Amino acid sequence: MNGFKPGYTVWTSHGEVESDTMFNNFVVGESSRSTEHNYFQGSRMSDMVDDAFGMHSDFEQGENVEEAPNEEANIFYEQLRDCSSPLFNGSQHSKLSVAVRLLSIKSDNNISQGAMDSMIELMKELVDPNVEIPDSYYKANALVSKLGLSSIRIDCCEKGCMLYYKEDVNLESCKFCSHPRYKIGSTGKKLAIKAMHYLPLIPRLKRLYASNSSAPHMRWHCENRRPPSVTCHPSDGEAWKHFDRTYPDFAAEPRNVRLGLCADGFTPFSVGATPYSCWPVFITPYNLPPEMCMTSPYIFLNCVISGSSNPKSKIDVYLQPLIDELKLLWSEGVETWDILVTKFQHACYFNVDY
Ligand SMILES: [Zn+2]
Structure with missing residues (x-):
């Protein structure tokens, strides 16, 4: 992170608002660095769970609801409700946040599955048997996968x-x-x-409409037209306008999804180590406002192509599952449930950038 001020985690000079005051109090207080780090991690973790799984308080309160969710959305909400309730009265953690945290600890520290299982066993012995935490790493992984964030x-x-x-x-x-x-x-x-590992795109797009934190923003590009001289979003560009003129039916529904695709390679190990290249492919929905579509929760990792060398023109081979999903979205569309207007709609795609 060269060029960044240490501790500049909330981009206040770039328009971001400091919302997590508890975290900031920790930073200026007397607490140790590791406490700060753990607290920050915990706070980020709950944000991540909220972002990824889309908490839906309005839905629970029955606001804005004219029509019940379809069966698929219902199953998702039921599973989410089951595993996101606090572990005990006053607990900041839920079964889901514990599972996500365990997965993150394993991958950040490169811990073996056996070691994770031993740690989980110890945790289970230490806490009240009624506190529901995943029984094993396998169960934690299965819980997260069940909610649609699986990889193939x-x-x-x-x-x-x-x-x-x-x-x-x-x-x-x-x-x-x-x-x-x-x-x-x-x-x-x-x-x-x-x-290769492939992370399906369609379930992730559906989540954008199932969550109160993202569904309203999926129409931003249409509802917040800028003056002609201002360019702050891909929708201000001539390519976007040309596409709208070419496909007026598509443009008429602002919730139709417009996606950008980006792929670039890097060498994860230092020069001189075994040659190894890693090509992540990212997708971002350009329906969102600029401050959202360029942030990590909305930049979806779609696949990772690893190997001893650059895939070059053979990258097309690895993009087949994505192209199949994009074709389905474009030609037939996919039905999803929008938490705001509770109306079924079709999600389609448009490749803005490559
Ligand atoms: Zn071959």
């Missing part, structure tokens, strides 16, 4: 020619270069030589 592992050819996906899912070797799909591990099990 797709095997690929080591040389990047193809994915073992759809009609090719059962192939044992590459249909272009004949390279085998599996190697035999030390336990005698077949292990995929290379795989």
